[in-house]
Amino acid sequence: MVSADPQPFLTMQGIVKVFPGARALDGVDLEIVPGEVHCLLGQNGAGKSTLIKVLAGAHQPTEGRILLDGEPITIADPVAALRHGVATMYQELDVVDGLTVAENVFLGHELATLGFSQRREAVRRTRELLRRLGHPEVSPRQEVGALSAAGKQIVSMARALSHDARVIVMDEPSAVLDSEEVANLFRVVRELTSAGVAVVYISHRLEEIREIGNRITVLKDGRTVAHNLPVSGTPTTELIRLMTGRSVEYAFPPSSGPGPEAPVVLDVQGLSLRGVFRDVGLEVRAGEIVGLAGLVGSGRSEILETVYGARRPSAGVVRVDGRRLRPGSVAAAVGVGIGLAPEERKSQGLLLDEPVYRNVTLSTFARFARGGLLDERAERAAAQEQAISLHLRPPGVDRPIRTLSGGNQQKAMLARWLVHGCRVLLLDEPTRGVDVGARAEIYALVRRLADAGAAVVVVSSEIPEVLGLADRVLVVSEGRVVHEGPAESIDEHQVLDMVMEGSVA
Amino acid sequence: MNEQKLSADARQAGPGAAGPPGGEHKDTARRVGIPSGTAGRNLGLIVALVALAVVGCVTAGSRFASLDNLMVILSLASVIGVVSIGMTFVITGGGIDLSVGSVLGLASVWATTLATQTMADQYGWVVMAVCALAVGLGAGLVNGVLVAYGRVVAFIATLATMVAARGLAELIANRRTQIVDVDSFTDTFRGDLLGVPKIVWIFVAVAVAGWFLLNRTTFGRRTVAVGGNPEAARLAGIKVRRHTMYLYALAGLAAGIAGVMMLARTTAGSSTNGTLYELDAIAAVVVGGTLLAGGRGTIVGTVLGVLIFATLTNLFIQNNLDSSVQAVAKGAIIIVAVLLQQRLTARSTTG
Numbered sequence: 001m002v003s004a005d006p007q008p009f010l011t012m013q014g015i016v017k018v019f020p021g022a023r024a025l026d027g028v029d030l031e032i033v034p035g036e037v038h039c040l041l042g043q044n045g046a047g048k049s050t051l052i053k054v055l056a057g058a059h060q061p062t063e064g065r066i067l068l069d070g071e072p073i074t075i076a077d078p079v080a081a082l083r084h085g086v087a088t089m090y091q092e093l094d095v096v097d098g099l100t101v102a103e104n105v106f107l108g109h110e111l112a113t114l115g116f117s118q119r120r121e122a123v124r125r126t127r128e129l130l131r132r133l134g135h136p137e138v139s140p141r142q143e144v145g146a147l148s149a150a151g152k153q154i155v156s157m158a159r160a161l162s163h164d165a166r167v168i169v170m171d172e173p174s175a176v177l178d179s180e181e182v183a184n185l186f187r188v189v190r191e192l193t194s195a196g197v198a199v200v201y202i203s204h205r206l207e208e209i210r211e212i213g214n215r216i217t218v219l220k221d222g223r224t225v226a227h228n229l230p231v232s233g234t235p236t237t238e239l240i241r242l243m244t245g246r247s248v249e250y251a252f253p254p255s256s257g258p259g260p261e262a263p264v265v266l267d268v269q270g271l272s273l274r275g276v277f278r279d280v281g282l283e284v285r286a287g288e289i290v291g292l293a294g295l296v297g298s299g300r301s302e303i304l305e306t307v308y309g310a311r312r313p314s315a316g317v318v319r320v321d322g323r324r325l326r327p328g329s330v331a332a333a334v335g336v337g338i339g340l341a342p343e344e345r346k347s348q349g350l351l352l353d354e355p356v357y358r359n360v361t362l363s364t365f366a367r368f369a370r371g372g373l374l375d376e377r378a379e380r381a382a383a384q385e386q387a388i389s390l391h392l393r394p395p396g397v398d399r400p401i402r403t404l405s406g407g408n409q410q411k412a413m414l415a416r417w418l419v420h421g422c423r424v425l426l427l428d429e430p431t432r433g434v435d436v437g438a439r440a441e442i443y444a445l446v447r448r449l450a451d452a453g454a455a456v457v458v459v460s461s462e463i464p465e466v467l468g469l470a471d472r473v474l475v476v477s478e479g480r481v482v483h484e485g486p487a488e489s490i491d492e493h494q495v496l497d498m499v500m501e502g503s504v505a
Numbered sequence: 506m507n508e509q510k511l512s513a514d515a516r517q518a519g520p521g522a523a524g525p526p527g528g529e530h531k532d533t534a535r536r537v538g539i540p541s542g543t544a545g546r547n548l549g550l551i552v553a554l555v556a557l558a559v560v561g562c563v564t565a566g567s568r569f570a571s572l573d574n575l576m577v578i579l580s581l582a583s584v585i586g587v588v589s590i591g592m593t594f595v596i597t598g599g600g601i602d603l604s605v606g607s608v609l610g611l612a613s614v615w616a617t618t619l620a621t622q623t624m625a626d627q628y629g630w631v632v633m634a635v636c637a638l639a640v641g642l643g644a645g646l647v648n649g650v651l652v653a654y655g656r657v658v659a660f661i662a663t664l665a666t667m668v669a670a671r672g673l674a675e676l677i678a679n680r681r682t683q684i685v686d687v688d689s690f691t692d693t694f695r696g697d698l699l700g701v702p703k704i705v706w707i708f709v710a711v712a713v714a715g716w717f718l719l720n721r722t723t724f725g726r727r728t729v730a731v732g733g734n735p736e737a738a739r740l741a742g743i744k745v746r747r748h749t750m751y752l753y754a755l756a757g758l759a760a761g762i763a764g765v766m767m768l769a770r771t772t773a774g775s776s777t778n779g780t781l782y783e784l785d786a787i788a789a790v791v792v793g794g795t796l797l798a799g800g801r802g803t804i805v806g807t808v809l810g811v812l813i814f815a816t817l818t819n820l821f822i823q824n825n826l827d828s829s830v831q832a833v834a835k836g837a838i839i840i841v842a843v844l845l846q847q848r849l850t851a852r853s854t855t856g
Contacts, residue, residue: 310740334742348740351733353800362730362741366723374721416741 008033010086010167010198015064017050017222020405024050025061026222030200032167037189037199039209039231042219043243043462043496048202051219052169055200056088057081079108087160088169095152095159097145102126104144105159129158133188150181157188161197168192169200174208175297186212204295206236206500218242237493244463244492252468253447255487258287263321265455266338266424268307271316276302277479280316284424284455289446291470291487292459295499299479300459301343304426307457308340309333320424334363339417341410343428343459349413350401357383357397360415386415391441407431407438414445425449427458431465443469463492475499546794549845550809553838557816565823574819576702582815583708584609584766588779589786589793589807590715591759596787596795597719597802598752599732600652600659604666605760605786608644609779611674612637612764617683617774630690633768638761644670645757649750663753667783674776683774694769704766711762716804728752732799788835789814792842813838 008031017025025047032038042048053059055066057075065072068084075081081088095104102122111118111125126140135154138147144155153173160168170189174182189199189212203209209216213231217224218239225242268282277299284290294300305311307318312328319325326332333340342348350359357376360383361368368378383397390411392404401409410430417425427446431439446469450456460466466473467487475483475498483490483498561569568574588605595602615621616637625632644666651662685691694703719725727748730738739745760779767778791797792813793806814835821831 308740330739331742331744340740342740347734348736350737351730351800354729354733358726362737362743365726369723372722372724374723374726 009069011067012051012055013065013067015051015054015066016062017047017054017059018062024222025054027224028064028219028222029224029227030055030217031228032198032200034166034196034198035193036214037193037201037212039213039216040200040202040219041209041216041239041243046219046243047222048219049171050222052088052171052200052202055081055086055167055169057086082163082165085164085166086169087163087165087167089153089156089160089171089173091171091175095144095155097143099144100140101130101138101142101144101147101155101158102140104155105129105140105162107159109163125162126158129161130154132161132191133157134184134191135188150177150184153177153185154188157192161192165197167198167200169202171202172204173201174203174205182208204500206239240493240496244496253444255289255471256287256447256451257471258285262286262288265321266307266457267319267322269317269319271303271306271318272314273299273302273306273311274314277306277476280476280481282307282457282474284457286453286455287450288472289450289456289458289470291466291473292457292476293463293466293473293495293499294459294476296461298476298499300476301428303476304340304428304457304459305342307333308338308426310340334420337421337423338426339363339420339422339424340426341413341417341428341430343432345406345409345413345433350409352402353400355398356387356392356401356404356412359401359412360386360397360419363416363420382419383415386418387412390415390418390445405435405438406433407435407442410434410442411438411445414442414449418449422449422454425454425456427456429460430458431460431462463495467492467495546846547803547805547809550793550806550813554809554813554816557813557820561816561820561823565820568823569820574823576705578812578815578819579705579708580702580770581818582811583702583704584763584770584779585782585785585789585815586708586808586811587711587759587763587766588782589789589811590711590804591756592783592786592790593715593793593795593802593804593807594719594728595659595752595756596790596797597732597799598728598749599735599799600749600752601663601787601797602645602648602753602756603660603663603783604644604648604670605756605763606779606782606784607667607670607674608641608757608760609764609767609782610776611644611670611677612640612761613767613774613778614674614678614683614776615640615774616764616768617685618677619683622683622685622687625687625690630687630693633685633687633690634765637764637768638758641757641759641761641764642754643757645754645760646750648757649753652753653746653749671776678774678776680776685768685772685774690768691772694765695772704769707762707766711759712804712808719802719804724748724751729800729802732796732802734800785814788839792839794846 010032012028012030015025015028016023028047028051030051040048040051050059054061055075057078057080066075067073073084075084075086096107099107102119105126106122111122123140130136130138130140133154138151138154144152147155157168173185177185193199201209201213210231216229216231216234216239217227218229219225220243262285264283265286266282266284268280271280272278280303282290292300292303302311306313309325309328309330309332317324318327320336320338323336325336346352351362357380358365361379365374365379368375368382380397387395387397392408392411401412404412430442430446434442446456446458458466458469467490470487473485473487473490474481475495477499588609592602592605616633621633621636648663648666651657652659655662696703698706719728727738727743730741730743731745731748735745763779768774771778789810790807793803793808793810795802795806817834817838818831821828
């Protein structure tokens with residue numbers, strides 16, 4: 001498929017992207033030749049999404065350059081990307097449900113004469129594109145909302161082709177497909193590449209990469225650690241070795257673990273959420289940190305949210321200190337002393353415009369109040385005490401929490417449950433968007449909470465984090481617990497192997 | 506070597522992002538900036554109010570600048586003011602209530618039916634007042650249940666109540682004006698107290714109570730939390746739905762109180778009472794600085810917003826200007842106020 005001496009037509013060189021408080025990309029190179037399937041591999045947080053957003057014009061690189069046919073170009077916005085022949089299919093498919101297939105395909109570049117849309121022409125061309133993609137059964141006049149995820153993906157690809165794309169970036173396209181649909185997707189990808197279109201393919205499933213890919217670029221911690229590896233001839237162990245291992249060793253606090261006499265605080269049995277996870281059992285003792293490892297979409301976050309009562313389980317029981325919890329009630333969970341630091345801190349956890357102290361006391365302000373009257377002085381004092389002990393920076397608690405960095409916002413989130421005095425702490429991606437220095441502090445804090453007798457459950461996409469922080473690890477794949485054991489008896493490779501293996505349908 | 510570089514970068518990016526050199530100074534500015542932000546907005550409203558007063562004094566002279574006229578303005582502001590206080594809570598909590606004007610009308614009609622007034626003759630004015638309040642509270646609860654538990658979009662749920670309540674008022678009153686002839690009612694609510702109309706005192710009392718409720722109680726804190734980020738509020742253990750229901754009930758209750766005040770001012774229950782008050786109230790609340798998206802509310806701002814519109818109306822009447830011109834001016838004020846607020850909000854959130 002790829003000629004013997006292919007010349008790259010699209011090159012990214014030394015791409016750096018700095019966000020406030022984090023360096024998402026730190027020197028990434030990518031070379032794409034016509035007609036290849038170029039796989040982008042890396043763990044969560046390695047910088048894949050940021051990289052494709054730079055390529056799609058959604059982010060501007062802080063440093064580095066992009067060459068198209070040898071000429072440096074600037075991709076100022078998504079429209080410019082399309083003009084340069086770069087089309088992107090995002091994981092969350094960006095199609096408009098209320099429009100027809102043809103309207104979606106020509107969205108943003110509608111065919112029109114004097115302002116009158118040429119619907120017939122659009123339908124004709126869409127039909128042609130769909131035929132080219134091998135899906136003549138999809139009607140251009142059909143409403144997209146009625147299509148399956150696979151169907152929407154076809155529409156998304158037809159749109160890319162309608163722009164005469166030379167590169168189509170596919171971000172985990174198989175995540176929403178069943179095995180038959182994946183086979184179909186691959187057929188389409190092969191047809192595209194044989195016509196000279198290059199595909200940048202992102203997937204966690206090594207099997208798929210073996211089947212469809214030509215070359216591989218591996219990212220880790222925002223850098224290219226290997227590029228243009230041939231798919232055939234690079235052993236899986238080598239790929240996993242490249243993806244794992246940290247260039248920065250996090251300082252994990254020594255694990256004290258629960259004493260042999262420590263009572264079980266959180267007891268979850270047979271917990272299920274229809275279509276998401278099944279029959280999850282979990283026992284956490286006082287002083288113990290249990291880690292849940294798994295890919296995004298494996299059901300790990302949903303497990304936490306269901307334990308917390310934010311989702312109503314279809315089966316199963318949650319007990320705290322032996323007392324059975326009313327299912328599907330957050331208020332009941334908070335009442336018995338369960339706290340959750342949610343995955344999306346900003347949208348699920350914080351009142352961004354409110355001062356820090358009110359965010360800290362969001363679960364406890366009624367406790368400080370007397371007869372419904374707030375005692376803001378007591379609230380502020382309690383928040384201030386936590387701010388000092390957690391080394392919140394800056395330490396003032398009157399500023400809007402929006403002005404704090406991600407790490408300090410997370411500390412405030414933890415402070416909320418410290419003030420509450422939690423028996424059980426559920427942490428979903430506790431260090432997402434948190435810089436390296438603050439990470440160590442958060443790890444130490446979590447351990448301190450456990451040592452003080454809390455039962456802690458940590459979910460993280462970063463396997464080293466789960467292994468380093470937890471006493472015991474549960475590996476979750478496709479909504480099931482596939483492994484359970486002490487953290488020290490398993491390493492990063494094995495976990496990665498399990499989550500990737502398990503995800504192959 | 507790589508390790509060293511990365512951690513150095515991270516150190517730079519971490520605390521560096523939180524506070525650049527000279528950040529201390531900026532921080533203190535922001536810390537005092539929280540109260541002064543609201544105060545600053547209110548100051549702007551006061552300036553606008555003073556400017557209107559100056560225009561009034563210049564163009565209408567003593568007709569405008571008299572104690573009597575001030576009382577006219579305040580009376581005018583009172584009924585809509587009480588409605589607006591209730592509306593402030595709903596909007597701060599992330600909702601909207603289009604039904605308050607109709608509910609006011611329904612309350613005024615229900616409290617003046619032959620049956621109610623006959624009872625009031627026997628047991629006193631309390632019967633009429635309680636009837637109006639109960640009607641308001643009931644309508645508010647219906648809204649609250651629909652929005653919070655029925656998950657009907659607030660705009661639609663309260664639109665339906667708005668239409669239905671107006672229709673019900675017409676059915677009950679048979680489209681006739683019902684004159685209040687219970688003396689104890691008129692004695693209690695009409696006339697002045699310490700030289701100020703009693704309905705103005707009611708407005709003052711409601712505004713003070715509203716300020717206290719929003720700023721000093723757990724109820725107010727929940728309101729801000731629910732409006733600012735309902736998901737965060739829910740995950741913090743706040744019963745979001747129940748609180749949302751309370752908010753609509755409160756707005757209904759305020760409309761009921763306003764119904765009583767309307768009866769005091771006009772001595773007549775009519776199904777046309779309170780027509781379009783919902784829009785006036787929303788305008789006053791938004792001009793006052795409450796965020797239409799929820800999460801930030803100000804009672805002082807709402808009171809100032811109501812006073813601005815009442816003064817504007819009075820100013821046009823005193824100058825014998827067309828009410829159509831007045832409507833255009835009102836529209837312009839709303840737009841200018843909202844544009845200014847957006848600028849202020851944008852500035853306070855960036856950087």
